Amino acid sequence: MESQLPAEFMVNVDHERCRRCKRCVINCSFSAIEFKDKVTPNHRLCVACHRCATFCPEGAITITENPLEYKYGYNWTPEIRKNILKQAESGGIILTGMGNPRPYPIYWDHMLIDACQVTNPSIDPLREPMELRTYLGAKPECVEFDSEHISLETELAPQVKLDIPVVFAAMSYGAISLNAHKALAMAAKRMGTLMNTGEGGLHEELASYTDRIIVQVASGRFGVTSKYLNNSALVEIKIGQGAKPGIGGHLPGEKVGEDISKTRMIPVGTDALSPAPHHDIYSIEDLSQLIYAIKETTDYKKPVSVKIAAVHNVAAIASGIVRAGADIVMIDGFRGGTGAAPMVIRDHVGIPIELALAAVDERLRQEGIRNRASILVGGSIRQSADVVKAIALGADACVIGTASLIAMGCRVCQKCYTGNCAWGIATQKPELVRRLNPEIAADRLCNLLTAWGHEIQEVLGSLGINAIESLRGSRERLRGVGLPQEALDILGIKHAGIGQ
Amino acid sequence: MKCDGLMNPEVSKTSERVHQRIPSGCAISGMMSEEGRRIDGRVIIKSIACMHDRSNGLGGGFAAYGIYPKRKHQYAFHMMYDNVEAKEATEEIFKDIFNVDMDEPIPTHRENGISNPPLLWRYFLEAPENKLEFISERDYVMKMVMRINSEVEGAFVASSGKNMGAFKGVGYPEDIGKFYKLEDYSAYIWTAHGRFPTNTPGWWGGAHPFTLLDWSVVHNGEISSYGINKRYLEMYGYRLELRTDTEVIAYLFDLLVRRHKLPIDKAVMSLASPFWKDIDRMEPEQKKIATAIRQVYGSSLLNGPFSIILGHSRGMIGLNDRIKLRPMTAARKDDMLYMASEESAIREIAPDLDEVWSPRAGTAVIGTLKEEVE
């Protein structure tokens, strides 16, 4: 069927400046630029990934949104009309990538942080100590000493040290390239934080980074062996993902090449299907059974994390997870990223991470079990201020996926599922993967975390505290602006203008 | 600001407390005889009066240990009431939850600079056996203190320990001391506080020391980690409704030492923990302990400027924050241990000292009553 869909973007070439070097043609991985006597765009195929514009030595290319106007309709937006056309032409579920782009309220941007003036002093973070070190893992309620009060009798559950409370999100080898995985692993090791294999298994080239790697166990159990579980910083059971709560995943067979086949331990060319549920978990006691199956296999030496999507009943679910024996609860908000998800799910299912985090932390405190697990949160942590606010709401650390991809070069064009990523990130095509130099990408990731680390220290200093644990859960240091009372109540914060 | 009575505030007594937390600067002083010798209140008044300019007349108070030797097995409740109705309501509850052995007004003396005091009453109480089937005696008393403070409008428990009491109010500390006739009390530990609140005119209950059971805290500075310290304590049933960061210190000691049974030095370590860079250089066993304490007690770390003197029935502990943002001097003379915001406040009452030192940041000065002392 011939498509009636208009182009989304226009590629504008300034032919006077263009010196026909064809670099744009070579760089465009979506076939949107050809060379026929001169550089000739095929607008329909452009995704606005900026690769051509970035690499044009003459600055001769600009990308604009197709100025084609639609008759105004607040209700029938151009996007909705285009989606209907697409489905009328195909009969398919609309697939998309990255996080939910829709204009739901962003609560981070309605919270403001406190600072010290006179009655308690701010601290200068550049010249005085400012501690960000965080340990992930279950903590006992108290520590016990022998009768002489000298030696420690309490044996702590395994703890994983973070030098900065920001870890890289689960992104599987398959969804992203091996070079991207290498960059994340190198940066995690250098910065004293963690990367996460996602559900695609661990490539053998990452063997020297395993003490900085979270290995995931998802419903497909790809590449999961006792060796995989034991070669890790910690093990994460993936129940759900913020971008697609309650549904499974399909890595299409064409992406399953030799290397991916090896890490996932499936034949080349077969679809890697992740079932929606873990079929050994149909109830909370089954989750406990899997948590302890992993603990038995790792001889109780690895913390076990359980990752869930933020859904309506997240607080009660998190409480159940902690009581089931998880050492860490990872909550992924509805704005979290994905390599591929049905748009209907990504854009309409789940709840914001800010509210989910606040509800979970408060619930665990009410039940007196907050110490039993660390809380990790992700789902659109965009900047260091979001990290500070998340920790003040009660998180132990934050998880960044999209931000780390952007640091490596991603332009958030939302076409990850096509496998054509021009930046060598969300692709398995060797000629594209080569574009991402893991060393340089690792430097960029380290720079990002270094910058955020400094910024978090600046904020701590202005708050007059010199250890991150004095911020953790200290909602007194946050105020809401422009939020309804109900949101303030859930967030557990006062409105700006109210003093102590 | 130097004249007594320059500010003669509309005192709001107890009902103000729900509205706001009151940050404050201050002077503190403490003294103890490790031999258990009783010293009358005039000495400590002299010491705290020396630091007059550190307070602004909006709060002063004292804690004294060993003052009720004849009733040392009973809980001595010092109560503040806004009005007779609050007293009646509280006594109605007392009848239900305690055996009241004796009650009387707390003796006071008309004093310039002290105006509009609340109704001050003290009770000697015992916890009835039949209430203690599923709860320890001290947990029970703690719960009742929290209950009265949060549920009875206009009533406030100023102190609730055995053989000890808090004497506090709005005014300069030396005036408060005379108002309460502290010369008539003899104690082996005295702590004192002069307050400089930056906020409301003050409330009698908001003066230091803050107490719970035997614990009393006088505090100079502000706890910048109050938000998380409060939420941490709430997990264990403490109700923090006095809106002052100082109460978290008293409750944290109660939780860590009495309920979690941490040795005093380890409790201190959790409140003013060493920095990671120092922990990393420790001997393995020490490192393991310090690491575990920071991992487990991150939420009880007191962050921000403070120096405190904590009193309890068996001793006195001085502590300042881990980067020493507030002053503290300690000194010894024979069996006497002194601590104060300024050395002059110690010299004022003990000119000839054996030893004077400034405790290091985050390092506690621990005074302990000799074991044979009752």
Place this chain on the structure above:
Amino acid sequence: MRIDAKGMHYRPMNKMIRDAVAAGEKEFELDNIGGQRYIGGGLNDSVKITINGTPGNDLGAFMNGPRIVINANAQDGIANTMNAGEIIVHGSVGDIIGYGMRGGKLYIKGDAGYRVGIHMKEYKKQVPVIIAGGTAGDFFGEYMAGGIMILLGMNGKSPIVGDYVGTGMHGGVIYIRGKVNPYSLGKEVNCLELNEEDKKLIGSYLKEYCEHFGFDLVEVMSGNFTKLVPLSHRPYGNLYVY
């Protein structure tokens, strides 16, 4: 090593086994087993474990090598994500057995429950095999991505297998000794007759199987087998639009 497991919690018992394996012990006999979970879980050595009594769930989870013989029925979750080894059950088993199993053999004398061999997969030489002598419940071989499942129906109970057989199947092969109603099949499954190669293949596994349980191989092989394979390795290729 012989362990009397009466009243023992799985944690010290499994630790005892792990420690003994590390010290070189090769054979274990566990008596009075009653519900202890994760037996053989995560073990990498080729040890033999004999179980007297009913073991708990997730027996052999993440297991990579041992041979476990169970002289009783077994429960749910046997051979969960198992990588290599052998589990022989002289009885019937519960639900969700062989979930995500990637290698090794699971031989069951009697019936199997619901959701047998979900997402079983193979990789190179690792071809997992599940054989059950009796019947099985619904969702037999759901999402199956590789390996071999054989269901014999020797006890004559009907139906031999429940509904949604091989739903979402995209790899591997299922052999069922008897007819399967078309309405019981998942829509991603193709139903075929056995060829000579199939007969050779199942013959070799069934010979081993019959030796364990004393069945007559000739009688077993004389049955009328149905072979189920996936219609496509990409069952959902056309479901999405970009």
